[in-house]
Structures are given as C-alpha cells and as structure tokens.
Amino acid sequence: MLKLVPHALLDELAARAAASPHYNIHATPADPVQRFLVVAQGDSYFRPHRHTSRSELALLVRGGVDVLLFDERGRVLARHAVGENADSLAYETAQGVWHTLVPGSAGCAFLEIKEGPYDPATAVQFAEWAPAEGDSTVPAFRSWLRNAQPEDLPPSS
Numbered sequence: 001m002l003k004l005v006p007h008a009l010l011d012e013l014a015a016r017a018a019a020s021p022h023y024n025i026h027a028t029p030a031d032p033v034q035r036f037l038v039v040a041q042g043d044s045y046f047r048p049h050r051h052t053s054r055s056e057l058a059l060l061v062r063g064g065v066d067v068l069l070f071d072e073r074g075r076v077l078a079r080h081a082v083g084e085n086a087d088s089l090a091y092e093t094a095q096g097v098w099h100t101l102v103p104g105s106a107g108c109a110f111l112e113i114k115e116g117p118y119d120p121a122t123a124v125q126f127a128e129w130a131p132a133e134g135d136s137t138v139p140a141f142r143s144w145l146r147n148a149q150p151e152d153l154p155p156s157s
Contacts, residue, residue, distance in 0.1 A: 005037065010062055010109045013039035025111075029118035036112045037061075040103040045142050048074070048100040048127040051093070056114040058082075059090040063108030067091050068145065070098035074129035074154040083108060098127055102145050129154050 005025065013023055021044065025035040038058075040046070048070055064083030071077055082088045083104070093099050101108075131137045144155055 009037065010039060013037060013109070014041070014107060026116070029116070031116045034112075034114050034116040034118055037109065038112055039107070039109045040065075040101070041107045042103055042105040043142070044103050044107070045133060045138050046101045047133055048098055048130040049124045050098045050127075051095055051114070051123065052125055053095055053122050054115045055092055055094050056112060057090065057092045058110045058112045060084070060108060060110045062110075063106050064104040065108050065110070066102040066104075067093075068100050068102065068148060069093075070100075070127070072098070074098075074127060076148045076150050076152045078150055079148070083110075100130075100145065102142075 009023065013021065021039050023037040023039075025037065026033065039062075048068075060083035062084075064081060064086055067080045067082055068076055069078045069080075080088065080091065082091050126132070131141050141155065144152075148154075
C-alpha cells in the first residue's frame with residue numbers, strides 16, 4: 001500500500017492552521033512511529049516545551065522557522081534558522097531540551113517524526129515561564145520570541 005501526501009494538502013492545512021495545524025500521517029496513536037505534517041502561519045505560536053522521553057525530528061517542506069533552545073529558566077541558549085534561505089533544512093531536538101519554533105513571516109510547513117506510541121501524559125511538558133496558547137500575553141511573548149537572542153531572558157523572569 002502507498003500513502004501519497006499531495007502538495008495541495010499544505011494549502012488546505014494552511015487555510016485551517018489556526019484551528020488544527022497537524023495532519024496525522026500515522027494511522028493511530030499506538031503506531032511506533034508518529035508522523036505529522038504541521039503547517040503554521042507567520043503569527044502562529046508554539047509554546048516553549050520539551051519532550052522528556054523522546055526526541056523529535058522535523059524536516060521543513062515549505063518556508064522557514066527559527067528554532068530557539070532554552071535553559072530551565074527560559075534563558076535563550078541558541079537560535080537556529082531552518083528551512084528556506086537557511087543552511088539547514090531539518091532539525092532534531094534531543095529529549096529533555098526546552099525549545100520552540102518561530103515561523104517566518106510567510107509561515108511554514110514541516111514533517112515531524114517522533115517515536116510512538118503517543119501517550120498524552122508524557123508527550124510534552126510546557127514551560128511554566130511561557131504563556132499558554134490563548135493567553136492574553138501571547139502576542140507580547142511571541143514578539144519577544146521573534147527578537148530573542150542567546151542570553152536573553154523571557155519577559156518577567
């Protein structure tokens with residue numbers, strides 16, 4: 001059996017990115033390899049987080065992102081450009097590494113792969129120093145992320 005992922009799917013996902021930016025390629029949460037297409041707009045927010053039991057690999061298929069790495073307090077450790085107009089086309093974060101993505105102004109799309117099965121209790125740990133999605137402080141925090149450089153601390157730290 002062959003599963004095709006058409007280019008048009010990226011446009012469809014981009015149109016509904018605010019509501020549901022993930023498209024599961026894997027069949028069920030029990031699959032040993034979890035595979036997603038993720039599409040984000042330029043103003044999409046990915047709350048800083050880490051995966052305590054798994055690494056993740058992402059391959060950019062459209063646009064670009066900056067990947068930010070943080071320490072426990074939210075201090076920026078590194079900022080890496082990935083995707084179009086960057087030296088790197090993919091990134092892999094090791095388990096336990098605090099990180100986030102800042103999409104380019106035109107948005108982005110990437111294929112994400114991580115070890116399964118999916119367990120919502122251990123899949124992700126969100127940073128307490130970053131606002132939850134939907135919080136009124138997200139726009140200001142997202143603006144800080146766009147400009148944050150190594151050694152910067154998040155607002156109100």
